[in-house]
Amino acid sequence: MTESRKLRIGFIPLVDAAALIVAVDKGFTAEEGLNVELVREVSWSNVRDKLNIGLFDAAHLLAPVAIASSLGLGHVKVPIITAFGLGLNGNAITVSPELFNALKDAADGDLADPMVSARALARVVMNRKARGEEPLTFGMTFPYSTHNYQLRFWMAAGGVDPDQDVRLIVLPPPYMVESLANKHVDAFCVGAPWNSVAVDLGIGRILHFVSEILERAAEKVLAVRARWAEDNPDMFHKLVRAHGRAAAFVEDEHNHHEVARLLSAPGRIAVEPEVIRRTLDGRLKISPDGTYRSSDRYLMVGRKGAARPDPAQAAWLYAQMVRWGQALMSAEGLAEAKAAFRPDLYDKIIGGSPDLPPSEPADRVGAFTGPAFDPDNIVAHLDGWKIRRR
Template sequence: MSDALTLEKTDLKLGFVALLDCTPLVVAREKGFFKKHGLNVILSKESSWASIRDKVSFGLFDAAHMLAPMPLAATLGLNGNPTPMMTALSLSQNGTAITLSQELYMALSNKISDWDDSEQVGQQFKELIQQSGRKPVIATVYPYSNHHYQLRFWLNQNNINTEEDVQLVAVPPTKMLDNLSTGLIDGYCVGEPWNSLALVQQIGGLVSTGHKIWGSHMEKVLGVTQQWADEHPNTHRALITAIHEACLWAEEPSNQAEILKLLALPPYLDQAAEQLSKFTPPYSMEQHFSGENVNCPDPDHGLFLIDQMRKCGQIGKQEFDQDEIVHNVYRKDLYQNWIGA
C-alpha cells in the first residue's frame, strides 16, 4: 500500500523504553517491515518516559513508544507547555502488574488464603501497613501513566489512602529492580518484564495485574506531535502500516521464542529478556499486540483517563471540550482509514 505513496521523509528516529511492549518497534525493524514500506528507522533506547516526551516534543524523535496517557497529558499541558500530540495506533493491550518486595509479599502470604480474592489481598495489605507503623514507598513509572492510575485505583478500592497510608514516587522502569532489591522502594506498578524478573530473581512477589484491576485496556501507543503528523501524512501512514504488520506478527504464538531472541539483542532489552525464556508468571498479564480492539486507539479510554487525571488532582478547574480533545488525540478515524475497522 505504501509503495504508491510519495513519502515526505524516509529516514526516521523513534524512541522507546526497554519493556516487552516495545516489541512491535523491534520486530518492525529486525524483520524488515519498516524497509518494506520504504522507511529507514533508527530505534533509540531511552531510560525514562520524561526523556521520550521531551525528545518527541522538540522534534529529536519523529515518533515514539509512549504510555497511552502521554499524548493526552502533553496536549493538555499537564507536564509543561501544551504540545498537541496524537496516536493512530495502539501498540499493546495490558501487560502491567503490582509487585511488592519479597519481605512484604511473604508477610502478606502468611495472611492470605486466596490471591485471586482481590478484596482479601487489599484488606490484608492495609492491615499490614497499619501494623508496620510506616508508609511503604511504592513506585510507578510516570505520573501520567496507566500504572499510576491503576495503582491509585487499586489502593483506593481497598480503602488505602494514597496520601496518608503510602508514599508514591516515580522511578524509570529499568531502575525498578535495583530500587526494590536495595530497599529504596517497597513495591511498584510497572510493565513487563520488570514484574516477572522480580520473581525470577526472588526479590519480589506479584499481588495483582493491570488486567485484573481494569480489564482490557490500551497500554502503549505510537505517539507523534500533531505538527509532525500534519507535515508527514504519507510517512505517518507508512509508519503505522509497517508497525501494525509487526503487531500482527508479534501476536502469533509461533513467533514468541524469536521475539525473546530479538529483544535480547544489546540495543533492546539485552540480558533482561534472556531470563524470561523459561519463566511463566503466576498470573497471566493478558498482554496482546494484536487482536480485536487491541490496535485501534480508543477515544472512550481517553475519557476514562481524563477522569483518572481529575481524581488524582492532575487536572484543576481548567475547562476544555473533553470529546474534542480525546478524538484529536486518539485518532480512531485514521486507524480505520489506513488499517480498517
C-alpha cells in the same frame, strides 16, 4: 526505495515495544520505504521531551502522556496523537517477600483476588501506622502513567489513600529491580520484563497482573506530534502500516521464539529471551519458588482490537487525572483527551471495526470494582468514589 530522511523513534526497554522493535528489525518499515533509527531511552520524561521538541519523529509512549501533553499538564502543551496502540495491559504489581508475607497474614481470603489484597494492604498500612513505622513505598514509572493510576485504583478500592497512607515515587522501568533489591521500595508497578526479572532474582513476588484489575487498559501507543502527522501524511501512513504488520507477527504464537530473540538483543531490551517469551505466552513465574500464573490478557499487542485506539480508554485515563487532582474536570478537557486517540486514522490506514469481540467488557475498560464507567459521563463515575482529590 527507502526514504532518505531518517526517522528517529524513541523507546523504553519494555516488551510492549515489541511491535515497534519488530517493525524495524524484521524490515517491515524498510519495506514501506522508511529509514528508521530506534533510540533506547531510560526515562519517560526523556522520551516525552524529545518527542515534543522534535528530536524524535515518533515514540513508544505511555498512553496518558499523549493526553497530558495534548492538555499541557505537567509540561508544555504539544498536541500528540496516536493512530496505533502498541499494547493493552502488560503491567504487574510486584512486592517484596516481606510485604507479601504481611499481606498474606492480613488477608481475609485469596490474595489473588485484588479486592482481598487491597483490603489486606489497608490492614498492613493501619498496623504500620499504629506501630509508628515508616509508610510503605511503591515505585511507579511516571506521574502521568498507567502504573500510577492502576496502583491508585487498586489501593483506593481497599480503603488506602495513595496520597496519605503510602509513598508513591517515580522510577525509570529498568531501575525498579535494583530499587527493590536495595529496599528503597517495598513494591512497584511496571511493565514486562522487569517484574519477571525481580522474581528470577528471588527478590520479588508478582502479586497481580494489571489485567486482573482492569481487563482492558491502554498501556503504550505509537505517538507522534499532531503537526508532524499533518505535515508528513505519507510517511505517517507507512509507519502505521508497518506496525500493523508487526503486531500481527508478534501475535502469531509460532513467531514468539523469534520475537523474544529480537527483543532480547543488546540495544533493545537486553534480557534473556526466555524471560520475554514468558510475557508473550502470557505465562509468568510469579514466585521464586517456581509458581506460575497464566492469563490470555496479560499483554495484548494486536488481538481483540488492542491496536485500534479507543477514545473510551482516553476518557478513563482523563478521569484518573481528574480523580487524583492532576486536571480540572471540563467537557473541553475530556474532548481533547479523546481527540488524542484516533481510531478514524487507524481505520483509514489499516482498516478496523469499532465493535469489540463479545468477550470484551461492555464499558471497554472492565475494572474489577467501582462505580459504572461511561466515557461520555465521567462526572457520574467520579462522584461514586470516596477516595479522590477535589
